[in-house]
Amino acid sequence: DIQMTQSPTSLAASVGESVTITCLASEDIYGSLVWYQQKPGKSPQLLIYGATILEDGIPSRFSGSGSDTQYSLKINSLQPEDFASYYCQNGLSTPYTFGAGTKLELK
Amino acid sequence: EIQLQESGPGLVKPSQSLSLTCSVTGYTITSGYDWSWIRKFPGNKMEWMGYISYSGSTNYNPSLKSRISITRDTSKNQFFLQLNSVTTEDTATYYCARSWVYYGFWFAYWGQGTLVTVSS
Numbered sequence: 431d432i433q434m435t436q437s438p439t440s441l442a443a444s445v446g447e448s449v450t451i452t453c454l455a456s457e458d459i460y461g462s463l464v465w466y467q468q469k470p471g472k473s474p475q476l477l478i479y480g481a482t483i484l485e486d487g488i489p490s491r492f493s494g495s496g497s498d499t500q501y502s503l504k505i506n507s508l509q510p511e512d513f514a515s516y517y518c519q520n521g522l523s524t525p526y527t528f529g530a531g532t533k534l535e536l537k
Numbered sequence: 538e539i540q541l542q543e544s545g546p547g548l549v550k551p552s553q554s555l556s557l558t559c560s561v562t563g564y565t566i567t568s569g570y571d572w573s574w575i576r577k578f579p580g581n582k583m584e585w586m587g588y589i590s591y592s593g594s595t596n597y598n599p600s601l602k603s604r605i606s607i608t609r610d611t612s613k614n615q616f617f618l619q620l621n622s623v624t625t626e627d628t629a630t631y632y633c634a635r636s637w638v639y640y641g642f643w644f645a646y647w648g649q650g651t652l653v654t655v656s657s
Binding site: 459461462463464466472473474475476479480481483485515517519521522524525526527528530531 | 581582583584585596598599600632639640641642643644645647648649650
C-alpha cells in the first residue's frame with residue numbers, strides 16, 4: 431500500500447494568514463494527489479485533484495503543488511470558514527489511502 | 538443535483554454483519570462512475586473500503602477482502618455494503634461516495650455519513 435504522511439497534525443493560524451500543509455507519499459504517485467476539507471459533522475469536500483487542479487467552486491486562495499512523492503496544499507489569506515481539517519489522498523492505485531489529516535485551528 | 542444518503546443500523550454486535558445502504562438520487566448508478574464506501578475511524582483515520590462500478594464489477598481494499606461485499610439494486614438506484622464478522626475496531630462513520638478517475642481517482646460527491654458502533 432502507498433503510505434501518505436501528512437504534516438503538521440495540527441496548525442494554529444489567524445484570519446488573513448497563509449498556511450501550507452504537506453503530504454509525503456511512500457512512492458511516486460505521479461501527481462495523482464487529492465486534497466479534501468472536512469468540517470465537524472460534515473462529509474469531506476473535494477478541493478483539489480491531480481495535485482494542482484482546483485475543483486469547481488473552490489476559492490482560488492486554495493492551491494496545490496508538488497510532484498513525485500511530495501505535495502503541498504497552500505491556503506492564502508485564511509477566511510473564517512477555512513478552519514477545518516484537511517486530508518490528502520493517494521489517487522494513483524488501490525487501495526486508495528489517505529493521510530492522517532491536519533486540523534487547522536484559529537489562533 | 539446528485540445526492541447520496543447512507544442508511545442502516547447504528548449499532549451492531551461483535552461477530553455479526555454490518556449492512557448499509559446508499560441511496561442515490563440525481564444520477565443513475567449504471568450510467569457511469571464508480572460507487573465507493575469509505576469509513577472514518579474515531580481517531581480520524583480514513584479508509585477506502587471498496588467500490589462497485591457502473592457495470593457491476595467490484596474492487597475491494599485487500600485489508601477487508603475476506604469480509605466485505607458491495608452489491609447493488611439497480612431498480613432502486615442503491616448500492617450496499619456488507620461487512621462480516623465485525624469487531625469493535627469497525628466502529629466508524631461510514632460514507633458512500635461517487636468516485637471518478639481523472640488525473641487520479643477521487644471522490645467528488647459524498648453522503649452525509651452514518652455512525653456505526655460495534656458493541657455488545
